[in-house]
Amino acid sequence: MTERTYTALIVDDEELARAIVKEHLATHPEITVLAECANGFDAVKVATDLKPDLVFLDIQMPKLDGFEVLELLDPQPTVIFITAYDQHALRAFEVHAVDYLMKPFGLDRFEEALVRAKARLDQGHPAGPQPSELSATAKSEWPLDRLVVRDGAKVTLIPMTKLDYIQAQDDYVLLKTPEKGHLKQQTLASLEARLDPKRFLRIHRSYIIQLDRLARLEQTPSESWVAVLNDGTKLPVSRSGYARLKETLGEG
Amino acid sequence: MHPLLSNRKRLGAYLLGWVPCWALQALQLLVMHWPLHFALVLATLSSALGAALFFTSGYLCSALPLRQGRQPWVIGSAIGLAAVLMGALWAWLVLRFVVLASYWKPLGDLVRWAPTNSGMFMGLVGTGALFYLVIVALNYVLISQDQRQEAERTEQNLRVMAREAELKALRAQLNPHFLFNSLNSISALTTLDPKRAREMCVLLSDFLRKSLRLGERPTVKLAEELEMVRAYLSIEQIRFGSRLSVEWDIAPGAEDAVLPTLLLQPLVENAIKHGIAALAEGGTIRIAAARKGAFLEVRVENPTDPDAEHPVGLGMGLRQVKSRLQGRYGSEIFFDAAQKDGRHCVLLAFPTEVNP
Numbered sequence: 001m002t003e004r005t006y007t008a009l010i011v012d013d014e015e016l017a018r019a020i021v022k023e024h025l026a027t028h029p030e031i032t033v034l035a036e037c038a039n040g041f042d043a044v045k046v047a048t049d050l051k052p053d054l055v056f057l058d059i060q061m062p063k064l065d066g067f068e069v070l071e072l073l074d075p076q077p078t079v080i081f082i083t084a085y086d087q088h089a090l091r092a093f094e095v096h097a098v099d100y101l102m103k104p105f106g107l108d109r110f111e112e113a114l115v116r117a118k119a120r121l122d123q124g125h126p127a128g129p130q131p132s133e134l135s136a137t138a139k140s141e142w143p144l145d146r147l148v149v150r151d152g153a154k155v156t157l158i159p160m161t162k163l164d165y166i167q168a169q170d171d172y173v174l175l176k177t178p179e180k181g182h183l184k185q186q187t188l189a190s191l192e193a194r195l196d197p198k199r200f201l202r203i204h205r206s207y208i209i210q211l212d213r214l215a216r217l218e219q220t221p222s223e224s225w226v227a228v229l230n231d232g233t234k235l236p237v238s239r240s241g242y243a244r245l246k247e248t249l250g251e252g
Numbered sequence: 253m254h255p256l257l258s259n260r261k262r263l264g265a266y267l268l269g270w271v272p273c274w275a276l277q278a279l280q281l282l283v284m285h286w287p288l289h290f291a292l293v294l295a296t297l298s299s300a301l302g303a304a305l306f307f308t309s310g311y312l313c314s315a316l317p318l319r320q321g322r323q324p325w326v327i328g329s330a331i332g333l334a335a336v337l338m339g340a341l342w343a344w345l346v347l348r349f350v351v352l353a354s355y356w357k358p359l360g361d362l363v364r365w366a367p368t369n370s371g372m373f374m375g376l377v378g379t380g381a382l383f384y385l386v387i388v389a390l391n392y393v394l395i396s397q398d399q400r401q402e403a404e405r406t407e408q409n410l411r412v413m414a415r416e417a418e419l420k421a422l423r424a425q426l427n428p429h430f431l432f433n434s435l436n437s438i439s440a441l442t443t444l445d446p447k448r449a450r451e452m453c454v455l456l457s458d459f460l461r462k463s464l465r466l467g468e469r470p471t472v473k474l475a476e477e478l479e480m481v482r483a484y485l486s487i488e489q490i491r492f493g494s495r496l497s498v499e500w501d502i503a504p505g506a507e508d509a510v511l512p513t514l515l516l517q518p519l520v521e522n523a524i525k526h527g528i529a530a531l532a533e534g535g536t537i538r539i540a541a542a543r544k545g546a547f548l549e550v551r552v553e554n555p556t557d558p559d560a561e562h563p564v565g566l567g568m569g570l571r572q573v574k575s576r577l578q579g580r581y582g583s584e585i586f587f588d589a590a591q592k593d594g595r596h597c598v599l600l601a602f603p604t605e606v607n608p
Contacts (some may be wrong), residue, residue, distance in 0.1 A: 013532070014433070015493055016440035023443060039532040062532040062557070084432035103436035157559050 003030050006121060009050065010036045011043040011069065012058035012082065017103065021056050021082070024110045031114075040064025044072045045153045052077055054117050059083040059092075064148060064155065070095055072150040074185075078120050080113050143196035147175060149182040156182060160199070164213050164229060166191065168206040178231065201248055203227055203241035211248070254310040255394035262394065267303060273383075274299035290365050293353060298346045302380065305342050306387045309334070313391035331388055339380030343373050415579065426463065427521060430487075437491045452490050459483040466513050471605065474541060474548070475507035481520050481539070488524055495534025496524070503542035510605040511548060512576055518569045519552040519598055526596060527554025547586075549601040556596045570598065577602050 008031050012018045018036050025031050034050045037043040040063045047055060047069075055077045059066035067088075070079060081092045084103040092100045098120055099113035147158045158175055167174040168188035175182040192202055202208045213229045217237065220226055225237040227245075237245065256262050274295050281291035312334055316327045347368045354363040366372060434456050441449035462480040466472055489496050516539075523537045535555030542549050566574065570589055577585045577600065586601040 013529070014437070014491055016437045016444075016491065017433075019444055020436070020440045023440075041532070060529065062530050063559070084429045084436065103432050104439040 004122065006031045006054055006118065007034050007050070007052045008032065008054040008056065009034055009043070009047055009052040009077070010056045011040075011061070011066070012036075012056070013038050013061045014058075017058065017082070020104075021110075024107060028114065040066070040069045041155050043069045044150060044155050047073050047077065048150075048153055051075070053121050054078050054080070056080050056082055059085060059088050064157075067091065067095065068148045072148055072155060078117050080117055142194055143199075144194045147182075147184065149175065149184045151182070158182060160196070160210075163200075163210050164231065164233070165210065165235060166200075166208040201241075201244055203245060204236050204238045207235050207241075209235065214245075217242075217245070253314060253398075255314060255391050255398060256307065256310050258394075258398060266307070266390075270299050270303045273302070286365055290359070290362055293359060293362065294346075294350070294366060297349050297353070298342075298376075301342055301345050301349070302383055305338055305345070306380075306384050309338070309384055309388045310391050313388055313395060317395065318392060331385070335381040335384040335388070336377070338384045339377040339382075342380035342383075343376030346376055347373065426460075430484075430521070433491060434487055441490075448490065452487065455483055455487050455490075459487060463514070463517070469513055471510050472513050473507065474502075474509045474511055477511065477513070477516050478502065478507065478539075478541075480514075481516055484517065484520065485524075485537075488528070492524075492528055492534060495531070496528050497534075497536045499536055499538045501538065501540035501542075503540075506541040506543050506548065509541075509543060509548040511550075511602070512580055515573060515576065516550065516552070518573055519550075522567070522569045522598075523552055523554035523596075527556060530557050531555060543604065544601065546603055547601045548604045549586075549599070551597060551599045553595050553597045556591065556594060558594055573600070 008025065010018045010021050010033060012021070015038075018038075022033060022036070025033060031054070034052050035046050037046055040061050043055075043057070043061075044064065055070075057066040057069065057079050059081060060083065061069075064072075066081060066083070070076070076096075079095075079097045080099045080101060081088070081097050082101045082103060082105070086102060089100050098117045101109060101113055143160075145160055147160070147163075149156045149158060158177060162177045164176045164178060166188065167176065169183070171185060171187065172183045173186050173188055173191055175184060188202075188206065188208065192200070192208055195208065199211055200208050201211055207227075209227060209229065213231075215228045215230045218226045218228055218234075225242050227235045227237050229235070256266050277298060278291045278295035281294060282288065286294075312331065316330060318327065347366070350362055350366045351368060353359045354361070434452065438449050438452050438456070441452060459480060462476075462483060466476060466480060485496075485498050489498075520537070520539065527537060528534050538551070538553040540551040540553075566589055574585075574587045577587060581602045584603050586599070588600070589596070589598045591597075
């Protein structure tokens, strides 16, 4: 009987931290390390190209953190988080990580994580939930201070301050910045739950605006309201959206 | 403590307060057609005796403080009794002195004007008791004033102590993630490069010992603080490898300057966190210090991620450094943290102190 083989990716910005994982994996010929990545951008690029079964993922990294990397991967690999921080554990399991190793860890603990990872991979459904669901559940980081978008292998970071408005488009959201629009696979409702309600407001079933972009409200001949943004963009305002706007702006 | 004796001004005011009493009494007697010299003698006698006798009420008041939970009728009756007794003693003494004074020829007629009869005596007792009660009230007002001041002082002391404790905790505070990450590096090195693993153990112990020892003192010489910062940075250098380089620019003479303990350490930790750990290719941290007249100027610079959204205002670490400096030197400090040309620069200046 030939044992199944697995492919793996090691992601950590510290060389020594990657070295430990590599060393522990050296006694596991069934696991092939495809690559090592030292930052989040590389990790997304390499994982998208090579589609590893298993990712050893650090959380605090330059450019993208481990959660953002995971959010951008499709299909979702099986993930073992490795970090010095214990405060992310809850969120790690919300995104269905197989295990959460705390630096420094012993060989026993590492082997235990491997056994779990293999068990999940052998069950045949390594992928956790879809990325869009992921963001909906991972509410631990709130409010968001930036959004990550992947277009092919290109990853873009969008700071929340750059957003003008967000528009729902079927299973996607269109993130509109002054320069361009970015599509991201996520529902408007799940994104809304992670936004700062002091800065963002849902004015319509399909639209969320950044409040400081709102120039004025105009009434159409048919008595419905339209939001005019600073750059002249006109967006529809629903009845309940108008009520929310009045309440929020009335307060300020 | 007698409320009138707690400071000299109060005693003076108390004695001065008897002057109008004396004048009023004399006036009252003159209105009753007493001869001037008799009126003055009696007023002086009774005022002097009253000032001395009723002064003792302060001891009673401080022995019977008005506190919640004490039965008011106990205090009330004690004071009432004291008022009557002291009034009677005063009246008796005043009349005794009148008799004594009238042995002197020019005052021989005084006894006629102030006869030692029960009517006169009762009148004097009433007046004395009333005076006594007024002074009791005055004493209680002063006592409550003292208590309020005392409470304020205590509160202020507590605030200062809490601040000190906070600073002490701050100084002793060690970033646990730094420790875990360092231990992880050591764990990796034990098989890769045992010699470096040992070196790192020594560096880490060195740093821990220094920070524990310095944490016990409120101030240190810049040289000592820098020694610890160097130990810290050599550890981080092993962890981050080529991603971290450090430039030093310590002007001659600056190392003898004295500064609050562990003031630079959080700045350097911040620089590592935002400038090195957050950047894929890392960069250079620059640490400069120089004496500028009576001030010590310190600058810590680190590269920043151009893509990151820079938060407005100061982070926790910088805020604490600033408030420590303000707490110690008041408005005599300069503190600036700014983003410029892709680098974050913290500049601070504060008065140098003499050696501890």
